[in-house]
Amino acid sequence: MSDTILVQPRAEFMRGVSMRDAGTLIGLVVILAVFGALVPGFFAERNLINILQQSSINACLALGMTLVIISGGIDLSVGPTAALSAVISASMMVAGVPFPLAIAAGFAIGLACGLVNGLLVAFVGLQPFIVTLGTLSTYRALALIYTGGNPVLGLPAGFRAVFNGSLFGLPLAVIIVAFVAVVAWVVLKKTPFGEYLLAVGGNEEAAYIAGVPIARTKIAAYMISGLLAALAAQILIGRLGAAEPILGNLWELDAIAAAAIGGASLMGGKGSVVGTILGAVILGAMRNGLTLMNVQSFYQLLATGLIILAAMLIDRVTRGRG
């Protein structure tokens, strides 16, 4: 116990954050190697692109989740936020609003949902888990009421082309999310806001005395999470050609899993953009591999559970305390 608590964290710091990411990378490599050995065609370029594409939505959400988690919070409402943003911008498009405008409106919805979460957490001082549990139901209900429970169909082809295209053989969705990841990395590593996030999550009171705008920092984190949920929604409805009020079911769990596998600590003050992306790809590769192996769904569920545990274990072994 003693060494675990008191000594190992230091070891980890010494080696720096990138060691932590290396742990996650090892996890990914192991999983890829296992599937590569078991599944013929797993390493086909087409399949690798599939994995990236299938991971992109979760990665997008998980990036926002990572920032929120670093700030010491959590956002359970990402799925319903995405749904609300999706149905509203989709019905605008269907009603003839030019799609860039409709997309902007969708983003605004995402930001607004995040703002509400942020205000309740930062100004009212409620627990993030409960706030976003409450808004999880609330936003979902709003999406259902707005659409009467029906999907919004008939999205314009121009809009769909934006999110369905490819560039240099990579799906645009993947490129967009990669771009978002780079931005998130820069924000976290190179901007005052990134420092503020880490400080607020690491020691809120000290951050307060040092003049960090606590409330603004937290609110911004939730707003970014809402915005990225809205972006994920756009990517998804572009792919699906329809927006449903029940879209985004259980997204929060995958996003949290990706962030945590990637090294974010739910106690706040700690998390990595690179790690989160790797975490999302680990989950995506796993789903893809299990499907290609034609594993029955109960056993897929079993594998999902075990691989989350295994990823955390590998990670734990490669770098010290979780």
Added chain:
Amino acid sequence: MSDTILVQPRAEFMRGVSMRDAGTLIGLVVILAVFGALVPGFFAERNLINILQQSSINACLALGMTLVIISGGIDLSVGPTAALSAVISASMMVAGVPFPLAIAAGFAIGLACGLVNGLLVAFVGLQPFIVTLGTLSTYRALALIYTGGNPVLGLPAGFRAVFNGSLFGLPLAVIIVAFVAVVAWVVLKKTPFGEYLLAVGGNEEAAYIAGVPIARTKIAAYMISGLLAALAAQILIGRLGAAEPILGNLWELDAIAAAAIGGASLMGGKGSVVGTILGAVILGAMRNGLTLMNVQSFYQLLATGLIILAAMLIDRVTRGRG
């Protein structure tokens, strides 16, 4: 900001824990008053008993959850733990094993599930959220695989009578859970283990230095949570007469909501048995009232979300920081 964070906690200490419970009680009273005014017959004795009965399963889980949360952890796997325990003990009964033995086996499963969670958290040092997210899938998969996805039917009448009976006009399930609550209260307030829980969740390092058996305390908390999930499962299958492998879906969210409404802090070190029970009854009364008002499903979802938020707000106003 400043007032919220830095001054109020002092005030709160001064006033002591019971003030916090009074806040929750006010929340409950408000909700009861609102429904009482809107729904004729809401205060009928029969309906009040219904509310208690319908809250009993969630209350049972939430008590275990409260102990885990106080220890600084979280248990997302309660639903699948309940399911696994239910299907195994149900199939033993159906196979002719005397039901007390089968119940004992169900409890053993619950304890075992909790043990696994506890070991991974306490000895391996993984994050509780992720551990139980992993076992959430794993235990569910085991329950599905064990039953092939089918419900187990034909539970013996003797067994069902145990959990369906009444005593002094109160359903036995309610009495059992009330008894569990009293035990939990005594454990938390009067025993060394209760102190250890508060210490481990409040300041793990200090607890370690003081010689508190950290690992054992955490493991015990998860095992109790598993045991109470198994008890909840028995109550439920007694009532329904069937054990389904998909039983307990999303139970964790209700249990966490009850504990949080009741004042448990997900940062650990804080929580109240009385508050949790009140929290569970708030949620139960709300569901009951909405059904009696025949609120359409979308609006029920909306009300659920808003009432969770409102309960936290009322509570926040009546006692300071959440």
Added chain:
Amino acid sequence: STDLAPLNSDTEKDRIDWSQVEAKFGTFPKLPEGTKAGAVSKTLTNEYWRSLGEGYKAFGDKVGIPVVYQAAQSEGDQLGQLTIAEGLVTQGYNVLLVSPQTDANLQPIMEQAKAANVPVVNVNDAVIPQAEHYVGNVQRDNGVRVAKWFIKNRPNGGKVAIVEGQAGVYAAVQRTDGFKSTITEGGKFEVVASVPGNWDRQTSYDAAVNILQQHPDLIGFYANNDGMALGIVEAVKAAGLQDKVAVFGTDGISDAYASIRAGELTGTVDSFPVLTGEVALETALRLVAGQKLPRVVATPQALITKDNADRYSGPGARKALLEDAAAGQ
């Protein structure tokens, strides 16, 4: 494809009853060597979907075609199901049978499959608007049949209640609407509650307890599936009202049959998943063989009560349904 109107499987004109397929399109054709079929369904946690898979497999075995049957990890796992379907396309299956989680979540498959020249058959439940082929029953008709039972057997009318599936899910919406609009037509019945049961036994049980307490004179429940109906039955028994309150479910899972035979559940609308699976795979394979089938192949359903439960269970069911179909013509 874009020139097709969005599908409404309940009203589509270009349809054929399953019993007519052989008559119209002849005996089962010969298939190219190495043909294999891939199927993805909602979840295996519900017997209905497992039975559907049995139907696929039974027909596949009969005609010597391998069938892969996969399902998402839970009901509502939309992206997981999409991942599975994409995997099947990549792996080169010759035909896909899909039972989507929602109306939209498998949409991308339609395009990918088209590009790969693989026919896709939408089997039951949620309806992909661009689906070129749909096999399944009329969801609305589920509720209509139960409503008709009430109108016939409870001529004095009374209070009834509905326990719905997951909010916003196609089958739940259609079934509920069919029941509600049919039963209220004559003005004798009143729907006093229509509340969510979320496909969940416990939730339905609690809802039923509350409804019975408020309306002790209730005469019947209609539930959107059998699991929920079986939960309601327990609530009715606990209230000691089993002689007064009729309870109906939907799907016809084996537990529902058992309960009906035991005199507890009043009835269920069986949509014969095994048979549906057989018909669906037959349809799919006929498409592979190049036949041009109508857009919708309707599969049968029947209201099962204690009186007719034996007729519709076991190997005799197919024959009984063919008789029904013939009688209906």
Added chain:
Amino acid sequence: MSPRLQFQGISKLFPAVRALNDVSFSISAGEIHGLLGENGAGKSTLLRILSGVYRPTAGSILIDGKPVTLANPVAARAAGVAMIHQELQEVPRLSVAQNMFLGQPLTRGGIFVARREQERRAAEALAAIDPSIDPAAPLGTLKVAQRQIVEIARALLDRARIVAMDEPTSSLTPSEFERLAQVITGLARDGVAVVYVSHKLDEVFGICRRATIMRDGVVIDSVDLKGLSEKAVVAMMVGRELAQERHTSHASNEVMLSARGLSSTTKVRDVSFELHRGEVLGIAGLVGSGRTELLRLLAGADRATAGTIAIDGKATRFSSPRDAIAAGIGLVPEERKREGIVPLRSITSNMALASMGVFAPRGVIDHARLKRVAIDKMGRVNLRPFLLDRPIRLFSGGNQQKAIIGRWLAAGTRILLFDEPTRGIDVGAKAEIYHLIEELAREGHGVIVVSSELPEVIRLADRVLVMRDGSIAAELHRDDISEQAIAAHAIPQTQDSR
């Protein structure tokens, strides 16, 4: 007879630091043994090994001549070692008594915690130092000093053979130390071996006959203190002579900050004063007199219910520390761990936290510039070891404090508020901090220093405000400042100090 406690060749390697290198010395029963050294010398590390929190990389510990394995705190306790940790080890929500008995509660029938009995025994143990502490009160409601007393009393419960005290008096007043000294000598009379770590040399000279002096993880010498001068000991600790400096005032007439009628819900009542450019203003008073609360008002951390603050003659309102920082005010807080540092972040990040705008003029942090400033400021405060990217939690308290001071230097703060600036800080660093404060004053900063160490106030301040019960009881000018004068004004008429 073998000594009560023997360290033999103890070494401790942390990943980048050799904290202890071949440390050997021994202490006999009934001895009060001082352990001296600058911040980072390795004192706490050694005591943490003794109390089972760390395990040594090499070496062994003998108690009464028998080698012992102290694998964890429980084992150390069982072997008769009680420890007072430098960092308060407490669970704020549990009561004083529960904290004191944590890990080995008294029970009734082995099942229930015997609360009453615990509280009775806790009160007994507390009585020797501070009888006013209520054993049933939640620990979190107590002031730091009281919490430290609880920590001490807890160690006394164990009836241990060895009591290790790591800076037990860092937030205690001299009179509280007097009572503690009696307790410690009592322990020694009963044959307990006491290891006493403190940066307050007068305390060490007052109660210890022998002391071991450490520097950079090695033992310099174990010496008899009798006949040694403080100066000689300091020289051994720092490895060089410290020049004793005289105070020179740089105060001007220009008013930088003026407070009028400040009051708060937290304690402060109707406080008015002025701070001049280049002035060092001391604030003295008993624990609980409201000094910390006054500084928090000035720093914008709490809100005033009445009164005004004017900076350079302009009235301002602070709704958060951010406003105060913008007005040029920075607080070096009393509780470093809770209010000062962000433990997982590097020295550089911690330093830059208050002045991010300066380092990111175009939105993106200019890391090259940040690094230059960090090297400059951390050089100026003499951070050791000079590892700017290392998380701050791995540094000793003194170096953490230096980084916090560097934070305000980097932010260009004009008015610095120090709350107990040298609490838990060694003589070397203390001198450095004094020197820094004077230099800041000379450069035209305004400085306010709250301190419970009267010599410190006297050494530093141009003028002293004495607080009592939340308001200012007296203002003493340079020539009137003396321990007697301060004490006379600080003590309430009722003679009740708390």
